[in-house]
Amino acid sequence: MKTIALFGATGPTGKHIIEEALKQGYSLSVYTRDAKKLESFAGRVEIVVGDLSNQDAIAKCINGADVVISALGPNGLKVQGDKPVMRGLTNIIAAMKHADVHRLIQISTAAYRDPKDSFAFKAHAFALLFKVIARKGYEDIKATGELIANSDLDWTLVRIPNLKDGPANGNVNVGWYGKTKLSMKLSRTNLAKFLVNQVEDKAFVRAAPAIADR
Template sequence: MRTILIIGASRGIGLETVRRALDQGYRVRAFARSASQIPITHTELTKVNGDALRAEDVAAAVKGVDAVIETLGAKASLAMVTSHTRLFSDATRILIQSMESAGVKRLISVTGFGAGDSRQHMSLLQRLPFELLLGRVYADKAVQETIIRRSALSWVIVRPGILTSGPRTGRYKILDKPADWRNGTISRADVADFLVKQIEDDAYLGSKTPALIG
């Protein structure tokens, strides 16, 4: 049985990924500052309280795992609009260093549609409010993607569209060609389904950065 570390596991996509990975028969190590409050009980679930910006916490969590799924998120706040953030890039640097030291190769990381070269595929109507509300966050996500690309890991970068709380449908679209990239909505549960599939699937390793929409 493979052991999967999920970073940012206490809510959102991370929590849905914990559920899906357990359903698919993986042993899950759920890492978050409030991991002890995760509302799931399972014999193959270990809850690890830790800070993604503390190298010692991450290094301890990474030891002995077979793959890492990074699902960091930021709560909506005024600071997201007015201040620069380095949460995603700094946490990813720490994670990659820890993985390389521990010999863990596979990293599946969620950024979002609008990060990196996907931003130019947004319509003008979408881009204006996006830049105002999320521009600083996604600028750091773009740095995060660059750090991952430059690493020696076997990586998958996943860019979901606008997230909803809907159920898992399995009928989402995987847009892996830049000419097809577009924004749309997708449930967190469907994103989690795709993330867990990447533990075994090599189709998107190291080059494609698929966008996901429902």
């Protein structure tokens, strides 16, 4: 049984990731600043408490894991400090290297451009609007993507549109902006299923696919 170290677990998407990973038979080491937010999973997952600057706690979460899934992203429109997600991932990547863990699956958005992308009006407009209304968040996502893509890890950046609640029906399109028909909506449960599937699926190693509901 493989173990997943999960970061960003207490957001609206994180709990779906936990449920999907347990459903698929994985064990979980889950990182959080507030263990109370994961009370419903007590006894079913290992809970490690700390913030993204606590290198010892991050190492504890990752040690013994086979893969890291990160649902970390800017928290709303007000980003505290300079690129907090990128700085957190810097600590996570350092802990991964120390623990000899190579697989990293990270949520991203169209703010990170992939060389395989062509011009896509909706995705470009979405990224531009986000840049205007939440510049710090946009820059954090972009810098986080670049940090991971330039690492020597077996990484996958899963680029997402607007998230919504909905069933995990698996009806998604996956590809690159400007080359694949991609809507601007994605259910959190479909995202969770896709993320967990990447633990074994090697099709998108060192790639940044975009995903959306059909």
